[in-house]
Amino acid sequence: MPERKIRYGMVGGGPGAFIGAVHRHAAALDGEIDLVAGAFSSSPDRSREQGALLHLAPERVYGSYAEMAHAEARRELGDRIDFVSIVTPNDSHYDIARAFIEEGFHVVCDKPMTTTIEDAEALVELVHKHDVVFALTHNYTGYPMVKEARHLVQSGALGEIRKVVVEYPQGWLATLVEETGLRQAVWRTDPTKAGISSCMGDIGSHAHNLAHYITGLEIESMCADLTAFVPGRELDDDGNVLLRYVGGARGVLYASQVSVGEENNLAIRVYGTKAGLEWHQEDPNDLILKFPDKPSQRLRRGNGYLSDNAAYYTRLPAGHPESFIEAFANIYRAAARTIAARVDGRQPDAKDLDFPTAVDGAAGVHFIHKTVESSRAGGWISAHYQR
DSSP: OOSSOEEEEEEEOOTTOHHHHHHHHHHHTTSOEEEEEEEOOSSHHHHHHHHHHTTOOGGGBOSSHHHHHHHHHTSOTTTSOSEEEEESOGGGHHHHHHHHHTTTOEEEEOSSSOSSHHHHHHHHHHHHHHTOOEEEOOGGGGSHHHHHHHHHHHHTTTOSEEEEEEEEEOOTTSSOGGGGTOHHHHHHTOHHHHOSOSHIIIIIHHHHHHHHHHHOOOEEEEEEEEEOOSTTOOSOSEEEEEEEETTSOEEEEEEESOOTTOSSOOEEEEEESSOEEEEETTSTTEEEEEOSSSOOEEEETTOTTSOHHHHHTOOSOTTSOOOHHHHHHHHHHHHHHHHHHHHHTSOOOGGGGOSOOHHHHHHHHHHHHHHHHHHHHTSEEEOOOOO
16 A cells, blocks of 8 residues: 555646546545646636635646646655646647656546657657656556456456457437537547547547457457548547457457447457457446356456456445446556555555556557548558557
8 A cells, every 4th residue: 555645636627527527536536646736727717716626725726737747846755746637638638748757747648648649659758768657547447347357368268369349339429519519529529639530539449448458469450441420520420440460360349429329338249269258338347258058157346256356456345336437446546556656665566557558558549540541541451559
């Protein structure tokens, strides 16, 4: 356990922001992390408004991220923030992360990590150069039963992996809701804010990361078909990708923001030579194991038969559901405990290193760009990323 609470500041997450509040709830869940500073908006007035709502000291509520990075770096070591949480639109992630990394701060950043491959690779180099902890909030990797699925693959329980099917359908962008001024839709469908892709950048990247986290497989080549179904929309709102993995496995990845009636139905199925598994984000406490010669098993979070890592990331006994915030909190707790080990001058627990890194972020940005490239080319392309 850390010797003291880890302190952080937040960039973004101002009044009315959805994801900023989620990050704050997650960081606070275990009582090991304190929010002490912030630059919550590009508007200094709105930043001060959010700081007041969170009862922060006025002198630690900043008008810009640059001001915050500079000022916090000049506070005493026992008083400054330990890391920054970046919860802004995609286009600003790189500049903000760079400013804090160059001042020596650790980073927790929302995904996708950057909007360009060049910035993603530069950020990986910065993290390495300054030797900082960088965690990317692919929060679905924080679910205990996702960790159990990974354990089962790594232990050989499924045999050699042959097929991966991962899907992430939503329906909230089935009409041109960005024209109503809905903030979450406006920036996600704006190329200047979201980057080269909307659907693949926003949720397809989660599906890609989840498949890699569980299976460890790397994409060799892909054939993608991206579509903007809603008239007037510049970026894709639906995508289908055929995948060939290094080693011979095959995959199908489907992501959609126009699948009417779907809410947040991320799901994955993995098939090996011995068994298969299935997990659904909307029913996250269960993991289904499938066999060729006996009935399927339903594994339940919180039980003693699960792996040590699944147990480590479980907070409540069996029958007491854990879900989205807890999974998010697992990313924050792991990153904070790794940072705390740095502060205390000791090695982190190996289980606390189980969070997505800048390298995972770069792989995700590469995936997004390759899907767009394949779709534009109308066929198969090489898509291997060397982690």
